[in-house]
Amino acid sequence: MRIAPAxxxxxxxxxxxxxxxxxxxxxxxPSATKLTIAAAADLKFAMDDMVAQFATLHxxxxxxxxxxxxxxxxxxxxxxxPFDMFFSADMEFPRQLAAAGLTLADGEFLxxxxxxxxxxxxxxxxxxxxxxxVLTDPLVRHIAIANPTHAPYGKAAExxxxxxxxxxxxxxxxxxxxNVGQAAQFAQSGSAEAGIIALSLAMAPALQREGTYWEVPxxxxxxxxxxxxxxxxxxxxxxxxxxxDFVLGQIGRATLTRYGFSLPGE
Numbered sequence: 001m002r003i004a005p006a007x008x009x010x011x012x013x014x015x016x017x018x019x020x021x022x023x024x025x026x027x028x029x030p031s032a033t034k035l036t037i038a039a040a041a042d043l044k045f046a047m048d049d050m051v052a053q054f055a056t057l058h059x060x061x062x063x064x065x066x067x068x069x070x071x072x073x074x075x076x077x078x079x080x081x082p083f084d085m086f087f088s089a090d091m092e093f094p095r096q097l098a099a100a101g102l103t104l105a106d107g108e109f110l111x112x113x114x115x116x117x118x119x120x121x122x123x124x125x126x127x128x129x130x131x132x133x134v135l136t137d138p139l140v141r142h143i144a145i146a147n148p149t150h151a152p153y154g155k156a157a158e159x160x161x162x163x164x165x166x167x168x169x170x171x172x173x174x175x176x177x178x179n180v181g182q183a184a185q186f187a188q189s190g191s192a193e194a195g196i197i198a199l200s201l202a203m204a205p206a207l208q209r210e211g212t213y214w215e216v217p218x219x220x221x222x223x224x225x226x227x228x229x230x231x232x233x234x235x236x237x238x239x240x241x242x243x244x245d246f247v248l249g250q251i252g253r254a255t256l257t258r259y260g261f262s263l264p265g266e
Contacts, residue, residue: 042181102231109229
């Protein structure tokens with residue numbers, strides 16, 4: 001069968017077009033992308049706020065965030081938990097994941113510096129203006145902190161109690177939350193008379209209304225550089241980088257500052 005010259009020309013021109021479309025298909029992000037995030041509990045309110053703002057700019061990327069203890073997330077991620085990104089309350093856990101070859105080569109980043117406060121309900125007779133010494137008051141029977149074995153905010157609280165000279169006197173009063181968010185819940189609900197929690201939680205609307213706090217001097221505990229990673233197993237690395245860049249950008253930095261975080265380089 002003889003093929004018309006015009007058809008031959010059309011077929012010839014279509015080959016590079018088809019090849020180009022195939023190559024482009026590999027580069028195009030699907031119209032609906034889902035990112036799953038493991039985030040430290042201190043980020044609950046700030047991250048929810050950032051995710052809502054991110055969604056207005058990138059409506060095709062659905063972001064799902066699970067909050068908890070950084071140490072527990074590290075263990076889960078090390079053993080293959082299917083999160084695309086990890087926002088830790090320290091830098092050590094992200095660095096360990098990177099050292100194990102589980103993250104993208106350019107996926108590690110520093111996003112904030114955390115701070116801790118002593119928080120009590122507004123109905124409490126305790127005067128937090130007295131500072132950490134108020135915890136030695138007989139009225140204080142329970143002090144909520146995050147579990148220092150796997151939560152960076154718990155380690156910071158324990159370090160502050162020791163450096164400020166009250167640890168031995170109050171250690172029997174300590175009750176441990178699984179993470180700093182749960183420690184805040186213990187203090188908020190009255191299960192503990194006081195809590196040493198993240199400033200970012202104390203500045204959230206509910207805790208601001210219901211309590212008052214005293215900021216623990218930053219020199220009383222090791223600097224809390226908080227970092228994150230994009231996992232090598234991330235289903236859409238491009239979308240993960242978009243979220244990372246948003247958090248590190250102008251809107252993300254302003255949001256983190258509003259919730260009491262210091263920023264890298266400040």
